[in-house]
Amino acid sequence: MPISRRTWLWGGGALLVGGGIAAAVIFDDEEEDGFPVTLGPPRWSPPFLRYTLAGQDRLMVLVRRAETETLPASESRAPASGDRLEVRGFDAGTLAPLFTAPVASVAANGAPSAGLLGEHAATVWIFADTIGAVSAVDGQVLIERQGLVTLTPDLGGVLAQPRLSIWMAADGLMLQTPNGPLRFHPRTLRAEPLPATGEALPPPRTTAPYDLRAPAPFRVTEARIGDTWFGLPPANTPPVAGTRRPAIPGARFLPGGGQAPAAAQRLFRAALASVPGSVAAPDPGFQSSAARAAPPAPANTALRLDAPTPIAFEAATLGQAGFLTLSPHPDSEPIRPPGAPGLLILHRANEAGLALTRITAQGSATWTTALPLVRLISAIPGDGPLLLAGTDNAGTEALVSINLDTGAAVNRPLAE
Numbered sequence: 001m002p003i004s005r006r007t008w009l010w011g012g013g014a015l016l017v018g019g020g021i022a023a024a025v026i027f028d029d030e031e032e033d034g035f036p037v038t039l040g041p042p043r044w045s046p047p048f049l050r051y052t053l054a055g056q057d058r059l060m061v062l063v064r065r066a067e068t069e070t071l072p073a074s075e076s077r078a079p080a081s082g083d084r085l086e087v088r089g090f091d092a093g094t095l096a097p098l099f100t101a102p103v104a105s106v107a108a109n110g111a112p113s114a115g116l117l118g119e120h121a122a123t124v125w126i127f128a129d130t131i132g133a134v135s136a137v138d139g140q141v142l143i144e145r146q147g148l149v150t151l152t153p154d155l156g157g158v159l160a161q162p163r164l165s166i167w168m169a170a171d172g173l174m175l176q177t178p179n180g181p182l183r184f185h186p187r188t189l190r191a192e193p194l195p196a197t198g199e200a201l202p203p204p205r206t207t208a209p210y211d212l213r214a215p216a217p218f219r220v221t222e223a224r225i226g227d228t229w230f231g232l233p234p235a236n237t238p239p240v241a242g243t244r245r246p247a248i249p250g251a252r253f254l255p256g257g258g259q260a261p262a263a264a265q266r267l268f269r270a271a272l273a274s275v276p277g278s279v280a281a282p283d284p285g286f287q288s289s290a291a292r293a294a295p296p297a298p299a300n301t302a303l304r305l306d307a308p309t310p311i312a313f314e315a316a317t318l319g320q321a322g323f324l325t326l327s328p329h330p331d332s333e334p335i336r337p338p339g340a341p342g343l344l345i346l347h348r349a350n351e352a353g354l355a356l357t358r359i360t361a362q363g364s365a366t367w368t369t370a371l372p373l374v375r376l377i378s379a380i381p382g383d384g385p386l387l388l389a390g391t392d393n394a395g396t397e398a399l400v401s402i403n404l405d406t407g408a409a410v411n412r413p414l415a416e
Contacts, residue, residue, distance in 0.1 A: 035075075039084060040066035041415050044397055047207035048389055050092060050382045051119040053136050057092035057384045059399070060124060060136070062116050063414065067105065082108050085128055087116075087139040093385055095401050095412040101139030104128045118168035120204035121186035125173045130159060131166065133189060143189050152182075152191040168206045210378040210389070211328035216260040218379050219322020219346050222252055223334040225361045229253065229270045229305060230343060232321045234263040239270065239308040247274060247301040259330045264317035267345070269363045270308035274301065311363040321347035324356065326381050335379070335386075337404040342366065344386075344404075346376065353392065358407065367407030372398055 042063040049060045063086050069079035083106050089098035103126065104111070110129070117125040122136040130145040149156045158164070158177050165176035171194055173184040182191040186201065211217040221232045231239055233254050245251035323334035324344040335344050341361040349355035354373050358366040373390035380387035388400040397414040 035069045035071055035079075037067040037084075038070050040068075042086070042088075042397075044389070044414055045085070045114050046210040046212070046378060046389070047115055048210070048378050048380050048387075049116045049119055049124065049205065049207045050380050050387065051124075051136060051205040052383075053122060057382055058098065058136070059090045059092050059095075059380065059387060060116060060119075060139070061088045061090070061389075061399075061414070062086070062103070062114065062126065063088055064114070066108070082106060083110060085111065085114055087124070087126070087134055089139055090399065090412070092382060092387060093401060093410075095399055095410050099138045101134065101141075103132070103134060103139075103141060104144075116207050117166065117173060118204050118206045120168075120172045121201050123186040123189070125168075125184065127164075127166065131164070131173075131175070131184075133184075148184075148189065148191065151189055155182075155191055168204055170203065172201070172204050208378050208380040209327050212377055214328055216320045216322065217328035218325050218376050219260055219320075220325055220330060220332060220334060221254050221256065221260060221265075221322050223323040223343050224272070225341050225343065227272045228361060229272050229308075230323070230359075230363065231268045231270070231308070232260070232265045232318065232323070232345070233268065234261050235266045235317045236263070238266070238310070239268055239305055241270075241305060241308055243305045244275070244302045247303050251303065253305050260320050260322040264319060265321045265347075266317055267311045267313055267321075267359075267363065268308045269311050271306040273304045273306050275304045276301070313357075314365065314368060315349075318345075319348040320354075321345055324379060326379050337386075339405060348374075351393070354390075356402065356407075358404065369402060369407040369409045371400055371409070372411050373400065 042065050045062045045064050051058055051060070065084045065086065066081065067084045068081040071079050085103045085106065086100055087103055088100050090096065091098060106128065114128040115126070117127055119136050123142065124134050124136050126132050126134055131148060132144040133142040134140060135142055145159050149159060158175065167174050171183050172186055174181050175184065175191060180193070183194050184191050223230045231254055233239055239253055243253050245253055322345070324346045325332035325334055337344060337358060343359050345357045345359060347355055347357065349370055352374070354371045354376065355368055356371060357368040360366060371388065372392055373388065374393050376388055376390040378389040380389065386402045386404055388402070389397070391397050399412045399414065401410045402408070
């Protein structure tokens, strides 16, 4: 019996919604006389979602696994195959698994844009060729397209379109329709215009940015702590004392648009002085988007780089180094860890992986933690530990949770 493709999986029973029963949300991945399936290793499908439930800091990941029918010898046909989408939940501090729940079965490499959309009032919205929702508690499917249409019949034509305009806003998951935007209520699961008055709902949580292609994302080569400048230029091209830039947010002193260079680097520290005398705006590659969008600098105002000094580091030079950011864009602001002022430097420790170092406002290292990653694809923000997602030399996908006070790290390969 071929596996039904693009089937949303439901563990059984009926879903009570707003005092009624949401019909057409009960599905099986096999018919009654179907055959079991064998599942392959998990591969994640970013983005990643961090949220808090009953005081617990959690991470949810959507994963894809190949599934193939296991046929008895009496069957002469080739086994059917496809992909299964699952959600997995983890404790953000320990990375201990909390649940694994199947969401949908799709054709092999089907639903290529499948991903988590965000969490709102314990409902996690998900896209897998259509809109659906799973529970933030245990990942069980709450509703899929037909169930949404049953609750809001006007959605039938909209959700049948090949392209949907959906986004997480301050009020929740929004869907653009010909008659204007609708908000999906996280508890009733109905789509409706925004109410005239605010509701007593918690704010939604959005997913973290990710980057699967850039060689060294989530890091920039310049940062400031007050009037102190830190930079990571190539070791053979140190910053020049007296360099001036306009006194506007994000103005850069190093070339390269903030991206980590391929050459070996060194850490420098310098004082920033406000000086009279205007200066022409640098090439856009030297500024962040904040600088380009900022109003013109006040007349006769500039910043000058004074006495740039190299800072001794454990290694003489650093590779692929930058101040860690929460966004892959090279004009992003660096992460400011809680507690005493400081910065986080992500750098290549050796061929086996990256390392993360926390530095103080004076540039000295507080701690350095080796990471089991050679490539970072997402830095996942939250109020507790820092969460990172990436791959090692063999392409193994792994999660890392780092205590920013001590540098203590917990690693979990996705396949564990």
